[in-house]
Amino acid sequence: MLFLAVFCGFLAENFREGQVEHHREKEYMRSLVQDLGTDVREIDANLEFGSVIAEKLDSLVYVLNEKDPDKNAYDIYRLGSKTGGIVEVSFNDRTASQLKNAGTMRLIRNADLSDSIQNYWKLVKVDESIAQKMFDIQAKSTDLTVQMISNKYSERKDPSNPSAVSIKKDAKLINSDARLIVQLSNRTRGRFTILNFYLAKIRETKEMALRLIVLIKKEYHLK
Numbered sequence: 001m002l003f004l005a006v007f008c009g010f011l012a013e014n015f016r017e018g019q020v021e022h023h024r025e026k027e028y029m030r031s032l033v034q035d036l037g038t039d040v041r042e043i044d045a046n047l048e049f050g051s052v053i054a055e056k057l058d059s060l061v062y063v064l065n066e067k068d069p070d071k072n073a074y075d076i077y078r079l080g081s082k083t084g085g086i087v088e089v090s091f092n093d094r095t096a097s098q099l100k101n102a103g104t105m106r107l108i109r110n111a112d113l114s115d116s117i118q119n120y121w122k123l124v125k126v127d128e129s130i131a132q133k134m135f136d137i138q139a140k141s142t143d144l145t146v147q148m149i150s151n152k153y154s155e156r157k158d159p160s161n162p163s164a165v166s167i168k169k170d171a172k173l174i175n176s177d178a179r180l181i182v183q184l185s186n187r188t189r190g191r192f193t194i195l196n197f198y199l200a201k202i203r204e205t206k207e208m209a210l211r212l213i214v215l216i217k218k219e220y221h222l223k
Contacts (some may be wrong), residue, residue, distance in 0.1 A: 029108075
C-alpha cells in the first residue's frame, strides 16, 4: 500500500509538471505569434519605403551617368536627398531570445513546428546580414557624396520633419571630377542591387512569418 501511494504521488507530480510545461509552451507560442505579427508589419513598412528608395537610386545612377554632371547638379542634389533613408527591418526578438537562451525550445513538442520556427530565425539572420552590408555600402557612398555637394544648397522647410529637404535651383557641384562621379555611380548601383535583393529576401521572410502564424494558431488553438 505504501508503495502504491508513493507511486501514485509520483504520477500526480509528473502530471502537474506536464500541465505546467504545456501552459508555458502555449504562452510562449502566443507571445511568438504577437512578435511575428509585429515583424510582418515592419516588413510591410520597409517594403513600401524601400521601393521608393530603389526607384530614386535607379534615377540617380542614370543622372550620374550623363555626359555633363554639372548640368544635372540640381537633380543630383534632389535625388541624393531622397536616397539617404535607412531601409532595415527591426525584427522583434522578445520571445525568440527567451526560447533560445532559456533552453525552452524543448517545450515545443511538435518537431516540425520547432524546425519551422528555427528556419524562420535563420531567415531573419540572413536579412540582418544583408542589412548590415547595405549600411556599409551606404556609408561609403556618403563619403563620396560629401566631396561633391555643399549643404548650402539645401534647406529644411519643416524643422519637425528632418526628411523634408528643399534644394535650391542654383545648386552646383563643388567637385565634378569624372573619377569621383564614376565611383559614386558604381556605389549607387551597388546600393540599388543589394537593396532589391534585400527587399526580395524580406518578402520571403514575411511569407514564412505568415505561415508560422497559421501553424502556431492551429497547433495551440489560438484565436
